[in-house]
Amino acid sequence: MTNPIEIKKLTVAYDKTAVLKDIQFSVPKGSLTAIIGPNGAGKSTLIKAILGLIPKVSGDIKIYGKPYRAKDRLVGYVPQRGSVDWDFPTSALDVVLMGRYGHIGWFKRPGKEDMALAKESLKKVGMDAYANRQISQLSGGQQQRVFLARALVQDAQVYFMDEPFVGVDAATEKAIIQLLTDLKDQGKTVIVVHHDLQTVEEYFDHCILLNKEVIASGVTEEVFTLEQLHQTYGGKLAFLDKGKVMVEQTR
Structure with a gap:
C-alpha cells in the first residue's frame, strides 16, 4: 500500500545555505504525526x-505515489495563524x-451544497454562530x-497544520485535538508542526524529530x-519532571 507521504533526499536552501538537508521519511495512512524540533529547525x-x-x-516528494500537483485536491493546509492577514475584509463563512474552490474552481460561485458543507464545518469547530462575523x-x-x-x-485525505495550538486557549486546544483525532479515526492522515513536548505522547502516535536533518522518524x-x-534539541533540554520533557525556551 502506498503511503500518503513519501519524502526522499529533500534539500531546501535559502541564499545557498541549506536549511533542510537530505530529508527522508514516510508517513503511514491514518496516522496523527507531529513534526518537532527547536526554533530554526526547518519545521515550517x-x-x-x-x-x-x-x-x-533536490529531492523527491510524493503524495500517494504522485507529485503534489497531481494530488493537491487530496491535501488540506492550515498555515501559522501569524502568517495570515486577519484584517482582510471577509467573514468567517x-x-x-x-476551501471549496479546489472542487468548484475559482471562477464559479459556491452552490447550495458548498454553502451547506461550509456551515457544517463551522459547526464542527464550534463557530457556526460566528459565520457572518468579520x-x-x-x-x-x-x-x-x-x-x-x-x-x-476541502474533504482532504491528508492534512498539514502548522502550529495549530499556538495562541489558543485550553478549550480551543481540546477542541482541536478532538477534531484531529476524529480525522484520524476516519482514516485521514494528519501532520502537525508542534512545539509542546509535554503533549507529544498524549496527542500523537507518530513523530518526526527534525533539526535541519531528520534525527528520527516513526512510532x-x-x-x-x-x-x-x-x-x-542539544543543550536546550532543561530538565525532566515526573517523566515530562521540558525545553528551555530561547528568544
Whole structure:
C-alpha cells in the first residue's frame, strides 16, 4: 500500500545555505504525526516545501505515489495563524468557502451544497454562530477554528497544520485535538508542526524529530526518547519532571 507521504533526499536552501538537508521519511495512512524540533529547525519550511510553496534544491516528494500537483485536491493546509492577514475584509463563512474552490474552481460561485458543507464545518469547530462575523473581530482561538473549518470543508485525505495550538486557549486546544483525532479515526492522515513536548505522547502516535536533518522518524513510543530528544534539541533540554520533557525556551 502506498503511503500518503513519501519524502526522499529533500534539500531546501535559502541564499545557498541549506536549511533542510537530505530529508527522508514516510508517513503511514491514518496516522496523527507531529513534526518537532527547536526554533530554526526547518519545521515550517518542510511543510511549505512539500506543498510546493517554496522551491527545493533536490529531492523527491510524493503524495500517494504522485507529485503534489497531481494530488493537491487530496491535501488540506492550515498555515501559522501569524502568517495570515486577519484584517482582510471577509467573514468567517467566506473564509471557509475558500476551501471549496479546489472542487468548484475559482471562477464559479459556491452552490447550495458548498454553502451547506461550509456551515457544517463551522459547526464542527464550534463557530457556526460566528459565520457572518468579520474575521478581524474574532479572537485568536476563534480565527484558528475558522481555518480548521476551511481545511475540513476541502474533504482532504491528508492534512498539514502548522502550529495549530499556538495562541489558543485550553478549550480551543481540546477542541482541536478532538477534531484531529476524529480525522484520524476516519482514516485521514494528519501532520502537525508542534512545539509542546509535554503533549507529544498524549496527542500523537507518530513523530518526526527534525533539526535541519531528520534525527528520527516513526512510532512515538519508539522515537520520542530522551537520547534522541537530546540529539534534536542539544543543550536546550532543561530538565525532566515526573517523566515530562521540558525545553528551555530561547528568544
